[in-house]
Amino acid sequence: MTDVQPIDIRARRPASGLAVETRELTKWYGRNRGILDVSLEVPRGEIFGFLGPNGSGKSTTIRLLLDLIRPSAGTARVLDLDVATESLEIRHRTGYVPGELALYGSQSGTAAIRYFAGLRGGIDTTYAFELAERFRADLDRPIGKLSTGNKHKVAIVLALMHKPELLVLDEPSTGLDPLVQQEFQAVLRETRDEGRTVFLSSHTLAEVERVTDRVGIIREGRLVVVERLSDLKAKAVRHLEFEFDRPVPAGLFDGVEGVRDIRIEGRVANISVEGMVDPAVRAASALTIVNISSVEADLDEIFLAYYRGETDAATPSPAREVTHVG
Ligand SMILES: Nc1ncnc2c1ncn2[C@@H]1O[C@H](COP(=O)(O)OP(=O)(O)O)[C@@H](O)[C@H]1O
Ligand SMILES: [Mg+2]
Known part of the structure; x- marks a missing residue:
């Protein structure tokens, strides 16, 4: 029944107020581009939408933030902690739903919740079961036998159950039906309203536009724009x-x-x-x-223009004819 008690390391260095801070973060997979010079700041207490087409570098960025892979150049801090040297602490205070779920096996959702509650230091499972009910997650069947959407529900519950300061979700809505998506978005807003931060990636605007405060768009490994959704709309x-x-x-x-x-x-x-x-x-x-x-104003038009590289960060020119390719 004890909450996770984070070690207060803030005494070491003044708090930045940022949940995520990257500086020229770069990842090469051999000779393949992962991401290039991504400098990004996400303040605490917002829902940040990280948008980009498939292969643009969203998962790479997220994996770098969680120290699942190492950068080729540049630095990243998460919750005022250094990704390279303090990743254990970061994991304690973060919840993560990967894009490709590695949830298999014969364990049920209920068993998984109890298991992770133990791993997280014996935390209270009330919130986990409450979330599972809101998402109508199937907690009885073996996780390995669940559909993609139902697996995702369990993964989301496991990522949220310890009320992390930062929630990182890599394309989380995959397979969720519309009603569950609404409930999920409500949970994200509640998380934000508690001053916690949500970092949400997606390849479609529709998936994030109802919940995000700001969006960043990544294209071919480069961050091309970071802006409030309302400001983007004003430019539409x-x-x-x-x-x-x-x-x-x-x-x-x-x-x-x-x-x-x-x-x-x-x-x-x-x-x-x-x-x-x-x-x-x-x-x-x-x-x-x-x-x-x-x-x-059609936001999709703007996004497509960014996605296709027809515009740049300084001067979005959605007025240019948006030609349909492919
Ligand atoms: N393990 C890997 N080995 C080689 N290239 C990779 C690997 N993971 C990702 N990439 C490449 O890095 C780029 C960005 O991929 P990724 O971050 O997965 O994009 P997204 O999540 O936006 O779809 C892509 O060109 C992809 O092919
Ligand atoms: Mg991805």
Whole structure:
């Protein structure tokens, strides 16, 4: 019934307030690129979404943070601890759900919970069983016989049961049905609201956009952007359609800040606007506007642009035509 009592090492070095801090972290697998010069800071108490296509380096980064593999260059700190020299302490205070689950065998979920509670120093299992119930995890059957989704539920319970300061989840929603995903996201928010940190990787925006505070996007091993989701949305492209009471003069939107892709047909103008819509609306109001419709900014478009390398960290230009490849 005792909680894990972390050794207070903060006396050694002032607390940074960061849960994760990497500096030019690089991993080569022989001559294969793992990740390159990843410098990332994740403050404590947030849900951070680590996004990137398959093979971009998400799992590599995560494994480096947990000292499961060693960097080729650069440094990483987790919970103000050095990954290279204090990884044991980091493991105590972290929960981890790997992408490829190594949960096999004849042990049931219940047995696994009791076993890990023992390993973690005899911690209280109440929270574990509460979570299992919320996720409707099957704790009776041998874990090896469970479906991918059900294995994941057990793995998530095992990673969360000691209420770690940092929860690292590598593509955790694989195989979870929508209702369980909602419950899972609620648990992540509760974790964050307790001041703990969640580091969540995914290859799809949809999986993380409801829960994350900030996202980082990794592409071909390089971190290309780290930003608040709300700021990314503000930069998204909106499509506006204006209907006027008379034919639209050519050039009405020429040179107006943020306006791209102007199409004028009779009394109707269709434009795309990057960022603030105000300049476009002001320009339009030179005429009498009969109707305006706006299409919600499409975050997916931005993400796809980052994924394909059509934009860079400093100046996201989602207005550029997003061409579909492959
Ligand atoms: N053990 C390994 N040996 C060789 N190359 C690897 C190994 N693990 C990952 N890689 C390579 O490193 C890159 C990043 O992989 P990974 O971190 O698994 O990406 P992600 O998790 O984003 O899908 C990929 O090109 C992958 O092929
Ligand atoms: Mg991976």
